Amino acid sequence: MMLDRDAGAVPSTAFLEAREHYQKQSYRNRCYILAGDGIQMLQVPVLHQAPMDILHVRVDYSTPWVVRTQRALDTAYDSSAYYEYYRDEVLALLQACPATLWELNLSALRWCLDAIGISCELLPTEDFAAPGTLPDDYRFLLHPKRPNTVLSSLGLDRPYYQVFRDRMGGFTPGLSILDLLFNEGPNALLWLKTLSR
Numbered sequence: 001m002m003l004d005r006d007a008g009a010v011p012s013t014a015f016l017e018a019r020e021h022y023q024k025q026s027y028r029n030r031c032y033i034l035a036g037d038g039i040q041m042l043q044v045p046v047l048h049q050a051p052m053d054i055l056h057v058r059v060d061y062s063t064p065w066v067v068r069t070q071r072a073l074d075t076a077y078d079s080s081a082y083y084e085y086y087r088d089e090v091l092a093l094l095q096a097c098p099a100t101l102w103e104l105n106l107s108a109l110r111w112c113l114d115a116i117g118i119s120c121e122l123l124p125t126e127d128f129a130a131p132g133t134l135p136d137d138y139r140f141l142l143h144p145k146r147p148n149t150v151l152s153s154l155g156l157d158r159p160y161y162q163v164f165r166d167r168m169g170g171f172t173p174g175l176s177i178l179d180l181l182f183n184e185g186p187n188a189l190l191w192l193k194t195l196s197r
Contacts, residue, residue, distance in 0.1 A: 018124030022052035031176035035076040057101040082185030117189045
């Protein structure tokens with residue numbers, strides 16, 4: 001994701017990388033949630049075919065991953081303050097069964113932005129730019145195989161309420177934005193704004 005913003009203004013446009021090859025074992029098809037027994041990975045299975053252009057990676061519906069994801073979310077967040085409020089919309093995104101990972105991710109990202117209250121136009125890139133050649137380039141900042149120290153290195157790692165916080169011995173960072181929404185609801189935007197202070 002690359003941002004286009006006016007000096008001092010909140011970003012109004014984000015460019016999404018649409019010209020890359022699919023990267024296995026990345027956040028493109030997975031996220032993490034906090035369940036009663038610890039961190040749990042949710043993964044969207046994809047069909048491995050050549051070429052693996054990100055726009056054409058197909059979601060594999062031959063396994064019941066949508067049902068498993070629904071059960072995992074229900075188990076992890078049923079007792080959270082706002083899960084019931086968002087549940088049907090989140091599950092509708094999955095049950096729509098988009099053909100490609102790109103379509104699923106785009107609809108999920110749009111939903112998350114809307115649920116949080118962030119107005120942002122999402123635009124696909126037209127050409128691939130090498131890492132480090134663009135300003136505000138966040139495409140390669142996070143990867144599940146590397147430690148996530150982005151917020152802590154900037155002094156912005158602030159906790160929010162989590163259902164299983166006491167059981168886990170404190171705040172668990174690095175989770176899906178769904179964790180923030182299900183636990184904080186409309187306060188999610190306020191929490192995000194505290195990160196810039």
